[in-house]
Amino acid sequence: MAVQNIKSVTPSLPEGRYFFSGNEAVVEGALSAGCRFYGGYPITPSSEIMERMAARLPEFDGVFIQMEDEIASIASVIGASWAGAKAMTATSGPGFSLMQEGIGYAAFTEAPCVVVDIQRAGPSTGQATKVGSGDLMQAKWGSHGDYLPIALSPWSVQEMFDLTIRAFNLAERYRVPVFLMGEEATAHLREGIRIPAEVEIWERNRGPGDPFGTDESDGVPPMPAFGDGQKLLVTGSTHDRRGFRRTDDPETHRILVERLHKKILSHSDEVIRVESYYLDGAEIGVVVYGFTARSALYVVQRLRKARVPIGLLRLQTLWPFPYAEIEGVTRSLKHCLTFEMNMGQLSGEIQKVCRCPLHINTQVNGTIISPATIERRIREVLA
Numbered sequence: 001m002a003v004q005n006i007k008s009v010t011p012s013l014p015e016g017r018y019f020f021s022g023n024e025a026v027v028e029g030a031l032s033a034g035c036r037f038y039g040g041y042p043i044t045p046s047s048e049i050m051e052r053m054a055a056r057l058p059e060f061d062g063v064f065i066q067m068e069d070e071i072a073s074i075a076s077v078i079g080a081s082w083a084g085a086k087a088m089t090a091t092s093g094p095g096f097s098l099m100q101e102g103i104g105y106a107a108f109t110e111a112p113c114v115v116v117d118i119q120r121a122g123p124s125t126g127q128a129t130k131v132g133s134g135d136l137m138q139a140k141w142g143s144h145g146d147y148l149p150i151a152l153s154p155w156s157v158q159e160m161f162d163l164t165i166r167a168f169n170l171a172e173r174y175r176v177p178v179f180l181m182g183e184e185a186t187a188h189l190r191e192g193i194r195i196p197a198e199v200e201i202w203e204r205n206r207g208p209g210d211p212f213g214t215d216e217s218d219g220v221p222p223m224p225a226f227g228d229g230q231k232l233l234v235t236g237s238t239h240d241r242r243g244f245r246r247t248d249d250p251e252t253h254r255i256l257v258e259r260l261h262k263k264i265l266s267h268s269d270e271v272i273r274v275e276s277y278y279l280d281g282a283e284i285g286v287v288v289y290g291f292t293a294r295s296a297l298y299v300v301q302r303l304r305k306a307r308v309p310i311g312l313l314r315l316q317t318l319w320p321f322p323y324a325e326i327e328g329v330t331r332s333l334k335h336c337l338t339f340e341m342n343m344g345q346l347s348g349e350i351q352k353v354c355r356c357p358l359h360i361n362t363q364v365n366g367t368i369i370s371p372a373t374i375e376r377r378i379r380e381v382l383a
Contacts, residue, residue, distance in 0.1 A: 005204075005205070006203075009201055010197070011028070011199050012032045013028055013195050016194070017194055018195060019191070021048065021190050022187040023049045023188070025160040026049050029163070030165075033167075035088050035114070036063065036085050036086060036087075037062060037064075038062070038064050038088055039073045039076030039077050039080065039089055040053070040066065040073045041066065041069055042066075043070075043095045044128045046090040050066070050090060070098040071098050071099065074115070078105065078113060081106075084225030087113050088114040089114075090117075091116070092117065092119065093119060093132070096115070097138070097142070099115065103149070104145060104147060104236075105236045107147035107260065109234050109236060110176065110221070111177070112174075112176065114179075115177060115179050115180070116179075117179055119181065121134070130367070131184040131291070131366060132341050132342065133292070133341035134343075136345040136346060145257075148261050148264045148319070149179060150264065150271060151178070152179070152181065152316060153289040153316055154182055157189055159316075160182060160186060161193055165201065167179075168201070173204075174220055175220055176263075181290070183291045183341070205220070212240070212241045213240065213256075219259050219262050221241070238253045264320055268320050272317045272325065274313055274325045275314040276329070277297060278310065280311070282333065283309040283310070284333065284335045284382070285312070285335070285337070286300060286311070286339070286378070287338050288338065288346075289346065292368070293312070293314045295369055295371045295373075299374045299375045300312045310378065315346075323349070324353075327355060330350075333355075335359060336354055336357070336358050337360075337361060337377065338359070339361045341362075341368070342362060347360040361374075
């Protein structure tokens with residue numbers, strides 16, 4: 001495996017407790033991870049990220065650019081990444097849609113970058129200031145062709161900070177676009193968080209070698225930056241391990257696309273994270289992610305006190321999808337329930353591996369799924 005530069009650094013703010021919104025916590029997480037370039041365009045409900053980045057980046061000798069649209073935003077981020085910077089942007093559903101061609105280019109050229117998607121109710125302009133969680137499939141399939149990004153799902157302001165750092169670390173480690181799939185409710189929630197004395201950050205391997213192929217078992221080539229002294233050819237067309245276009249060579253395309261998948265899937269145990277609550281001996285399970293998991297855990301804890309054999313599985317990683325973890329949990333359950341602020345995008349993936357009856361619950365009215373709604377549905381299943 002290629003040597004990775006892992007080090008501990010001082011975060012962007014002194015150690016201690018802070019009272020932040022989720023969007024503010026994203027900025028401090030990005031700065032702590034070493035982000036020094038932000039290219040973006042304002043869009044509700046993510047605009048506070050851009051505003052705080054504009055104020056904070058100059059304090060770290062970073063560069064902030066407000067681009068003319070989201071297409072230019074993702075293009076600037078990819079360019080900054082190839083110039084050697086840790087780079088990010090933030091948006092919401094309509095802007096995320098505009099970025100998809102650039103995201104596919106970033107995946108195919110293996111340009112590490114972070115895209116924060118603060119989800120709102122859609123489609124189209126939808127309810128611009130209301131909560132939604134309908135971008136799960138877009139994160140995986142938004143751009144054409146076969147590629148595999150990484151997508152993380154925070155459920156608290158603390159995780160908006162922590163998972164932003166993790167997003168940058170995974171992007172650098174695997175040379176891949178990483179999405180932080182926040183939601184309006186988490187982005188605008190204010191609560192206390194703790195910033196530690198040190199955080200662990202990963203740096204990309206910039207040392208010599210072919211930039212688009214490797215004999216290392218991890219499948220991640222080195223990524224020298226423009227200006228490092230190597231001749232670089234970066235193209236979105238099919239290319240060999242040196243970067244030369246080979247659009248008529250079927251074997252070159254196969255090797256490239258299969259490696260882009262393998263470098264993530266062969267490390268799924270390092271990438272995928274889930275959290276279990278009260279699942280030992282449980283007969284009923286709830287599988288959730290994001291802000292909805294907060295309501296669900298509250299209900300599960302209440303029902304447990306009433307001796308209901310129920311547990312919860314929270315997905316912190318959305319892509320690559322935790323199929324094995326879900327299959328393992330559902331083997332011992334009599335019933336499984338999902339709750340999501342879309343028309344069943346999570347549930348469709350769970351159905352592929354679920355080993356018990358699955359009860360799908362959706363809500364798309366621009367409001368959070370309340371604990372009362374979740375408890376009522378669970379009691380219906382119990383009855």
